[in-house]
Amino acid sequence: MRKMLLAATAIAVAGFASTSAMSDDKSIIVQSTTSTANSGLYDYLLPKFKKSSEIAVRVVAVGTGQAIKNAKNCDGDVLLVHAKPSEQKFIDEGYGVKRFDLMYNDFIIVGPPSDPAGIAGTKDIAAALKEIAEQRAVFASRGDDSGTHKKEKALWNSAGVDPQAGSGKWYRETGSGMGATLNVGVGMGAYVMTDRATWISFKNKGDFKIAVQGDKALFNQYGVIVVNKDKCDNVKSGLGQSFVNWLLSPEGQNTISTYKRDGQQLFFPNAQPLG
Numbered sequence: 001m002r003k004m005l006l007a008a009t010a011i012a013v014a015g016f017a018s019t020s021a022m023s024d025d026k027s028i029i030v031q032s033t034t035s036t037a038n039s040g041l042y043d044y045l046l047p048k049f050k051k052s053s054e055i056a057v058r059v060v061a062v063g064t065g066q067a068i069k070n071a072k073n074c075d076g077d078v079l080l081v082h083a084k085p086s087e088q089k090f091i092d093e094g095y096g097v098k099r100f101d102l103m104y105n106d107f108i109i110v111g112p113p114s115d116p117a118g119i120a121g122t123k124d125i126a127a128a129l130k131e132i133a134e135q136r137a138v139f140a141s142r143g144d145d146s147g148t149h150k151k152e153k154a155l156w157n158s159a160g161v162d163p164q165a166g167s168g169k170w171y172r173e174t175g176s177g178m179g180a181t182l183n184v185g186v187g188m189g190a191y192v193m194t195d196r197a198t199w200i201s202f203k204n205k206g207d208f209k210i211a212v213q214g215d216k217a218l219f220n221q222y223g224v225i226v227v228n229k230d231k232c233d234n235v236k237s238g239l240g241q242s243f244v245n246w247l248l249s250p251e252g253q254n255t256i257s258t259y260k261r262d263g264q265q266l267f268f269p270n271a272q273p274l275g
Contacts, residue, residue, distance in 0.1 A: 027056040031076035037061035039197040063146030074232035077240035079225045082147040096225035103267040109212035111191040123214035126159040133161045136170040140185035143173025197266035
């Protein structure tokens, strides 16, 4: 009988210790777009945040569309993506507490030196896309509902072009992330739209060059949102808000601005001070 009591006590103590450890767990999950991860920004930024807060951050890097789905499924504490209309819908549906502008960079079109559509050097993205379609020059699209893909579709629409008419011919959808799509594009000599940070960090450029850049329509804004505890009771809203507050603070914004690859700044902070 005594052995049974001791065993029961041990199990109870172990269960209490496990529950206590879970309640004291200072860690959060960030559902994130791939560009912030692939660029190396988190490797630079998160150790600084952990040093100042003792909060560990685990990043799940997927396309923006999937990141939003994951957050709606209560699989994250913070959402960091780049598709403002979808982010606002996330808020309107009650899944997010409040959206904040965090930082920006831009999108570019890269392509082979042969430049089959004759668009190299142009700053007019609508004209460039029209020319790609008219020349039936191969274009590799992510086709994955990511923030980049959403932006690409909006740009085709603004240009008055339906690329789906060329699907499987000159318009190729990879259904993959940015790095994989760039690899496919380089391999087949196709034009690709990418965020600049991923392009700077990409190692398999071959002889590809930036063909189109500088149009204000290529602006790429990133936002950050704490997932709403009213929708997801497992959300660590306090820890999540601490991370967001740090990102928006002068220290966080300066950390973003000082991150560079090959001497080039990848992201430009533009958060409004918290009031």
